[in-house]
Amino acid sequence: MGDDNYHGPINLDPAPDEAGIIIYGYIPDLGLSIVGSATFLLVLLVNLGYGMKRKGYRWFHGMIIVGSLMETGGYAARIYSHYRPFVVGSFVAQYFLIVVAPVLFSAAIYLSINLIVQHLPSAKNLLLIRAKFVLVSIIQILGAALIGSAESNRVSGKPSKLSPEQANDILLAGLSVQTFTFSIFLIILFVALKRAHSSLSLTTSERHYHIRSLLWVIAMTSLLILLRTVYRLAETGQGFFGFASTHESLFGRLEYSPVILALITWTGFPPWRYLEFPRALSEGRIAVSDVGEKGTTREISRSTERILSEIGPSERKDG
Numbered sequence: 001m002g003d004d005n006y007h008g009p010i011n012l013d014p015a016p017d018e019a020g021i022i023i024y025g026y027i028p029d030l031g032l033s034i035v036g037s038a039t040f041l042l043v044l045l046v047n048l049g050y051g052m053k054r055k056g057y058r059w060f061h062g063m064i065i066v067g068s069l070m071e072t073g074g075y076a077a078r079i080y081s082h083y084r085p086f087v088v089g090s091f092v093a094q095y096f097l098i099v100v101a102p103v104l105f106s107a108a109i110y111l112s113i114n115l116i117v118q119h120l121p122s123a124k125n126l127l128l129i130r131a132k133f134v135l136v137s138i139i140q141i142l143g144a145a146l147i148g149s150a151e152s153n154r155v156s157g158k159p160s161k162l163s164p165e166q167a168n169d170i171l172l173a174g175l176s177v178q179t180f181t182f183s184i185f186l187i188i189l190f191v192a193l194k195r196a197h198s199s200l201s202l203t204t205s206e207r208h209y210h211i212r213s214l215l216w217v218i219a220m221t222s223l224l225i226l227l228r229t230v231y232r233l234a235e236t237g238q239g240f241f242g243f244a245s246t247h248e249s250l251f252g253r254l255e256y257s258p259v260i261l262a263l264i265t266w267t268g269f270p271p272w273r274y275l276e277f278p279r280a281l282s283e284g285r286i287a288v289s290d291v292g293e294k295g296t297t298r299e300i301s302r303s304t305e306r307i308l309s310e311i312g313p314s315e316r317k318d319g
Helices: 030-053 055-083 088-119 121-126 130-156 164-194 205-238 248-268 272-282 297-311 313-318
Strands: none
Touching: 030 055, 030 248, 055 088, 055 248, 088 164, 088 205, 088 248, 088 272, 164 205, 205 248, 205 272
């Protein structure tokens, strides 16, 4: 991870907080940084509203809120880097925040499976082992933190017990394990989608439609996060000043775009939009005969609106 592959601008007279090179390998684009910070802030605010209103889903929205806050801070640091690209601190801050934030989004995806199980106990076979996720999260956070610390010490000329290469290997290990486990998770998820009707013991087409729709949302957002993880895996494997890390167009397409699309999807289609109806149906607050058996989108939408109005605000918060 030396400077041999660096071909960017050189800072001949660096300030105390600056390096002699731009660690990014490029000057961060101001437009992308502003758009990134603004869009993640918007997602944060919307989910903050959801979290205040939906008591039973606060952990889910809380993870998205904290992750979005980290993303907002990360892109804000890139805005600062646009004007002062040689500053080491802003690079370290944005790297840690943007690399670690999707760990929380992955946790939210896993939690969405738990929410299905909570609302429909017959769906226990979809529940994955959470210990693996915790281990992978710790490895990634540790790796990102160590890379920032080691790289900061290196460019500042300070001694470090851990080299940037060693820190990079730790992060690479975490990303590799996450890519593998997330791929297994997706395989299980698509099997569940294929067998949704039988495996979830869904007795009505209405209930089946809602749970299957939520599983598709989970699958689509999982694929987006997996795409971003594979990009980071390739970038980390090449090391600093590799092709992936020195081309901001790849960062915009494979880091920013998949993550924000996943969050927009969850913001527009949160779990409670799909779980309120099956829960009301299973608890007998609405009869199957009241909604029919056709399961068309229009009928389901009308039925859901009627159910939610009958449940009332206080009960919806507990749901």
